[in-house]
Amino acid sequence: xxxxxxxxxxERVMGFIxxxxxxxxxxxxxxxxxxxxxxxxxxxxxxxxxxxxxxxIGSNTLRRTSTGEAERFGGIxxxxxxxxxxVETSTAIAEGAQVCIGAIxxxxxxxxxxxxxxxxxxxxxDCVVGDFAHICPGAALAGNVTIGAGAMIGLGARIIxxVTIGAGATIGAGAVVLGDIEAxxxxxxxxxxxxxx
Ligand SMILES: CC(C)(COP(=O)(O)OP(=O)(O)OC[C@H]1O[C@@H](n2cnc3c(N)ncnc32)[C@H](O)[C@@H]1OP(=O)(O)O)[C@@H](O)C(=O)NCCC(=O)NCCS
Numbered sequence: 001x002x003x004x005x006x007x008x009x010x011e012r013v014m015g016f017i018x019x020x021x022x023x024x025x026x027x028x029x030x031x032x033x034x035x036x037x038x039x040x041x042x043x044x045x046x047x048x049x050x051x052x053x054x055x056x057i058g059s060n061t062l063r064r065t066s067t068g069e070a071e072r073f074g075g076i077x078x079x080x081x082x083x084x085x086x087v088e089t090s091t092a093i094a095e096g097a098q099v100c101i102g103a104i105x106x107x108x109x110x111x112x113x114x115x116x117x118x119x120x121x122x123x124x125x126d127c128v129v130g131d132f133a134h135i136c137p138g139a140a141l142a143g144n145v146t147i148g149a150g151a152m153i154g155l156g157a158r159i160i161x162x163v164t165i166g167a168g169a170t171i172g173a174g175a176v177v178l179g180d181i182e183a184x185x186x187x188x189x190x191x192x193x194x195x196x197x
Contacts, residue, residue, distance in 0.1 A: 001119075002056035003034060005100060008083040011052070015039050017070075042066075045073035052078035054098065055114070060150045064132040067096055067114050077114065085117075094131070112149065121153075130167065139171075148183060157192075 006013050015037030045051050053075035057063040067077050077096025081087055085103045092110040099105060102120040109123045112131035117123060122140040129135060130149035138156040141147070145159045148167030153159065155173040165171060166183030175192040185194040 001100065002054050002080070002098065003036075005080045005082050005098060006054055008101075009080045010083075011054075011078070011080070014048070014051070017042060017044060017053075042069050042073050042075070045070060045075045048074070050074075050076060052076045054078055054080055055096065058116070058134065060116075060132045060134050060152060063114055063116070064150070067132075100137075106143075124161075136173070 003013060013036055016033050017039045051074065053070045055063050055066045055070065057066055079093045079095055079097045081093060081099040082101045084101050085099045087099060087105040088107045090107045091105050093099065094111060094113040096114040097111045099111065099117045100119045103117045105111060105117065105123045106125045108126040111117060111129045112133060114132040115129045116134045118135060119137045121135040121137060123129060123135065124141055124143045126144045127141045128146045130147050130151065132150050133147045134152045136153060136155045139153045141159045142161035144162045146164040147153065148165055148169060150168045151165050153171045154175065157171045157173065157175045157177065159165065159177045163177055164180045166181055166185065168184045169181050170186040171177060171181065171192060172188030175188050176190040177187065177192040181187045181194060187194045
């Protein structure tokens with residue numbers, strides 16, 4: 001998905017990085033590399049001149065950690081907007097953010113560093129999506145919604161206007177959120193209710 005995103009955004013793809021080596025390695029397989037080179041370890045970035053990186057990780061925590069690691073080796077997180085996403089000009093897309101195919105980002109909205117706006121998600125006017133948050137496919141934020149850093153808004157969830165979702169909160173797939181959700185909470189259902197720990 002991120003390969004398609006990068007190519008569609010006009011980037012020249014040099015290869016994939018397998019972040020971990022050794023016994024904990026999570027191998028990058030040929031299924032994903034589509035014939036591109038596989039570079040071993042983030043430190044490979046140090047051999048390249050001003051390498052721009054896109055972190056292809058859905059987990060907010062791991063995406064943040066990997067972004068930091070890439071930066072330590074000189075990687076520059078690149079904002080990627082799919083050619084078939086619809087993004088109004090009065091928006092702010094921070095470095096390392098990804099806006100996927102079919103997503104809509106409306107006027108005055110801002111997408112934080114390393115945040116992921118997945119396929120077909122709708123970010124309405126003046127929303128603020130925090131750093132390393134993930135708006136899952138088909139989720140919709142009405143106007144003036146604030147999503148805290150590292151929060152995850154599940155598949156197809158709906159958040160009504162003006163609501164604030166706290167940092168690190170999780171909104172379940174299909175939820176309809178009518179009021180603020182506290183940081184770190186998990187809320188599910190219609191209307192969404194925070195689940196006890
Ligand atoms: C909310 C969520 C994170 C909870 O995950 P979890 O902690 O593993 O929860 P469980 O599967 O153990 O379910 C716990 C309870 O919550 C209920 N529940 C879980 N997800 C729910 C949802 N989205 N809506 C309503 N109820 C839900 C379960 O039915 C279960 O109820 P029970 O205790 O009465 O049996 C997860 O179900 C979810 O919706 N994730 C979003 C996935 C997504 O959007 N992925 C897209 C990736 S791109």
